[in-house]
Amino acid sequence: MSGTELNGGGQAEAVAKAGPAGGASFLKGVAFDQQMIVLLLFAAIFLAFSLLLPGFFTVGNLLTLMRTVSVLGILGLGMAVVVIGRGIDLSMIASLAVPSAVVLMLASKDYGIATSLLCGVSLAVAIGVLNGFLVAYAEIPSLFTTLAVGIGIAGIGQSGLFEYEIVPWPAQLAAISWIGQGSLLGIPYSVLAFIAAAIIVGIFMRKTRLGAFIYASGDNPNAARIAGIPVRPILMLQYIIAGLVAMFAGLVLSASSSSMDTRIFNLTWIYDVILVVVLGGIGLSGGRGGVINVIIGTLLIGTIVNGMTIMNVSFEMQNLIKGVVLLAALSIDSIVNPRNEETAQQGDI
Amino acid sequence: MIGLKKIGMAVAMAATVLTGGIAHAQNSMSDPARAGYYDNLKGKRVVFVPVFMGLDLTEGWSKMMSRQADKLGYKYEVRNSNFNTAAGAQTITSLITEKPDVIVVQNPDVQSYAKLLAKAEKAGIHVIQLNMKTNVLTTGFVGADVEELGELQAKEVVAHCGSGTSGKVLVLAGPPSSPFSAYMLKGYENILNKSPEVKVVSVQSTGDYESAKAKSITQVVLQQHPDLCGVLGVWDNTDVGTAAAVKEAGKSGQVFVSSSGGGGELACKGIEEGMWQHYVSYDVPGQARDLNNLILAALQDKNPVGTTKTILYTPLVIYNKDNIKNQFCWTLDTIR
Numbered sequence: 001m002s003g004t005e006l007n008g009g010g011q012a013e014a015v016a017k018a019g020p021a022g023g024a025s026f027l028k029g030v031a032f033d034q035q036m037i038v039l040l041l042f043a044a045i046f047l048a049f050s051l052l053l054p055g056f057f058t059v060g061n062l063l064t065l066m067r068t069v070s071v072l073g074i075l076g077l078g079m080a081v082v083v084i085g086r087g088i089d090l091s092m093i094a095s096l097a098v099p100s101a102v103v104l105m106l107a108s109k110d111y112g113i114a115t116s117l118l119c120g121v122s123l124a125v126a127i128g129v130l131n132g133f134l135v136a137y138a139e140i141p142s143l144f145t146t147l148a149v150g151i152g153i154a155g156i157g158q159s160g161l162f163e164y165e166i167v168p169w170p171a172q173l174a175a176i177s178w179i180g181q182g183s184l185l186g187i188p189y190s191v192l193a194f195i196a197a198a199i200i201v202g203i204f205m206r207k208t209r210l211g212a213f214i215y216a217s218g219d220n221p222n223a224a225r226i227a228g229i230p231v232r233p234i235l236m237l238q239y240i241i242a243g244l245v246a247m248f249a250g251l252v253l254s255a256s257s258s259s260m261d262t263r264i265f266n267l268t269w270i271y272d273v274i275l276v277v278v279l280g281g282i283g284l285s286g287g288r289g290g291v292i293n294v295i296i297g298t299l300l301i302g303t304i305v306n307g308m309t310i311m312n313v314s315f316e317m318q319n320l321i322k323g324v325v326l327l328a329a330l331s332i333d334s335i336v337n338p339r340n341e342e343t344a345q346q347g348d349i
Numbered sequence: 350m351i352g353l354k355k356i357g358m359a360v361a362m363a364a365t366v367l368t369g370g371i372a373h374a375q376n377s378m379s380d381p382a383r384a385g386y387y388d389n390l391k392g393k394r395v396v397f398v399p400v401f402m403g404l405d406l407t408e409g410w411s412k413m414m415s416r417q418a419d420k421l422g423y424k425y426e427v428r429n430s431n432f433n434t435a436a437g438a439q440t441i442t443s444l445i446t447e448k449p450d451v452i453v454v455q456n457p458d459v460q461s462y463a464k465l466l467a468k469a470e471k472a473g474i475h476v477i478q479l480n481m482k483t484n485v486l487t488t489g490f491v492g493a494d495v496e497e498l499g500e501l502q503a504k505e506v507v508a509h510c511g512s513g514t515s516g517k518v519l520v521l522a523g524p525p526s527s528p529f530s531a532y533m534l535k536g537y538e539n540i541l542n543k544s545p546e547v548k549v550v551s552v553q554s555t556g557d558y559e560s561a562k563a564k565s566i567t568q569v570v571l572q573q574h575p576d577l578c579g580v581l582g583v584w585d586n587t588d589v590g591t592a593a594a595v596k597e598a599g600k601s602g603q604v605f606v607s608s609s610g611g612g613g614e615l616a617c618k619g620i621e622e623g624m625w626q627h628y629v630s631y632d633v634p635g636q637a638r639d640l641n642n643l644i645l646a647a648l649q650d651k652n653p654v655g656t657t658k659t660i661l662y663t664p665l666v667i668y669n670k671d672n673i674k675n676q677f678c679w680t681l682d683t684i685r
Contacts, residue, residue: 055572055573058572060572061569061572061573064565064568064569064572065569067565067568068565068568068569071561158402158403158431162403163681164403164404164405164408165401165402165403165404166403166404166560166586166589168589168615181593181597182597253561256561256564256593257560257561257563257564257589257590257593258560258589258590258592258593259560259586259589261559261560261561261586262403263401263403263432263557264559264561305565306569309551309553309565309566309569309570310569310573312550312551312552312553314525314552314554315524315525315553315554315556316525
């Protein structure tokens with residue numbers, strides 16, 4: 001953090017941040033931050049479902065639960081990288097849909113797996129570069145940049161690039177369809193894909209210099225620049241990573257449901273992704289949180305949705321309950337960790 | 350005697366008329382209705398407001414509509430509402446001031462556009478509703494009788510999930526207020542309420558017909574009920590996900606999936622590959638022809654808009670393993 005704040009009220013200690021410093025007075029030694037709140041909420045709901053819902057606490061169901069949210073979790077990882085760098089990427093659903101649909105389309109026209117994948121990756125990188133350039137060099141706020149780029153990319157997808165909006169998984173890609181189908185030692189590949197992505201992103205963010213740069217420039221871009229960190233290229237890198245992660249999620253999703261439904265850009269998926277990230281405790285003001293937050297957020301959403309599906313709760317009611325849980329988590333957080341001058345001034349969206 | 354004379358005369362007269370007719374047929378003659386028909390259509394304007402382009406259904410209908418418009422010289426446009434009901438409502442509102450001759454609209458749900466459509470008709474624009482119907486009737490409706498469709502699906506699932514099976518059935522619906530949920534569930538109920546041996550274990554919405562959602566719901570339900578007997582699916586594109594879940598769970602052949610849709614290549618592929626065992630097609634090429642005819646009728650109608658209201662429920666076609674070879678599995682290229 002940049003220097004000490006003159007807050008006087010003594011609330012500054014309650015600010016949630018990585019490290020042992022935080023902690024509410026009644027739980028000494030434990031940072032009672034949003035991550036903890038959501039973890040406890042998750043544990044409570046999970047326990048309640050396990051005790052009250054027959055068939056919930058079985059290995060099979062838990063794997064199904066994980067499989068249901070694995071794509072959402074992968075997207076959450078990409079979003080987390082951008083949010084930690086103090087941005088947001090609303091174009092992720094477009095980067096999920098269009099590049100992977102391009103891969104499916106090219107493969108179905110016999111361009112070969114390698115060529116098709118290469119084209120898809122290039123497109124995903126190009127989207128990231130465009131986002132990153134506009135945010136880092138043209139200095140357009142990421143909210144507007146990625147919203148516009150997302151609409152644009154989805155528009156390209158819808159303007160006759162594909163024969164139908166729902167692109168089928170072609171037989172030519174059978175060699176790689178395992179990434180979304182089937183299982184290894186009982187664990188579905190889509191769950192393994194989430195785990196693998198989490199490990200890679202986790203190592204990148206915590207163990208590499210570039211990861212540390214992202215944290216630094218997200219926490220305080222001016223200080224990072226003065227310290228000699230190339231802030232603008234780092235910004236671009238974030239969006240490229242998000243684009244690639246989204247494309248990977250797209251391949252897992254399309255292999256899993258045997259088609260890529262490019263209409264999903266028009267649905268509310270992006271809110272679910274932001275929900276997972278924010279709910280897990282990654283502050284939109286940047287510089288905080290990590291992979292573990294995404295996993296907790298994902299598991300909470302997965303548990304709620306899975307339990308409600310088992311209970312056969314109606315669609316409208318499911319949305320209502322999801323909203324109430326989110327509000328509860330955020331309210332508890334703002335009561336336990338009140339805003340102070342330091343946290344409030346940092347570009348909340 | 351008199352009777353015979355009369356017959357003789359009649360024969361003679363008939364012969365004269367006939368020979369006269371033959372003599373006449375060798376001269377050319379113009380159809381008196383023809384010129385007026387074509388002149389009337391020139392410069393007319395038809396606008397299609399679909400829920401979403403880029404689906405086999407909407408692209409199929411649109412291709413046939415635009416082909417007829419090109420041939421007959423009236424204007425045809427598409428205003429895509431991109432799965433956004435508010436955008437669709439805005440389109441219709443601006444169309445009311447633009448005053449095209451006919452609006453063809455596919456309703457996202459049974460209510461949103463209802464008032465606007467009535468307003469458009471009052472403003473003198475013919476409104477033809479396509480496959481997805483609101484609760485008001487306008488100049489025309491072309492599309493499946495969704496309740497009947499639901500009944501056909503449910504009957505087949507009941508026949509398959511009777512005694513000797515678990516009788517457990519999963520119902521996958523569309524968005525809650527869409528005609529393909531509301532009316533379809535009514536159709537299911539009509540049959541299932543009379544079949545105590547069948548037990549509906551779950552009724553879930555697939556959101557906006559999302560195959561990923563259909564897949565995850567099916568997975569969860571299969572986990573809870575490994576002896577699941579049947580699935581009543583909502584639409585072929587959505588049920589690609591349903592089928593993937595059944596296949597991954599290793600339950601192919603055990604779970605009887607019934608789906609529905611426009612009867613295109615995906616429908617046939619699904620039957621051939623065992624993704625679904627029963628399929629009710631609402632025959633997009635047939636619907637498009639009904640639709641084109643209704644458009645022509647509206648364009649020729651001289652009465653005040655709203656005087657006639659025509660419903661053309663599409664004859665539904667059942668696809669299954671036994672008859673799939675005889676079906677026309679249309680694609681955008683082969684559609685006639």
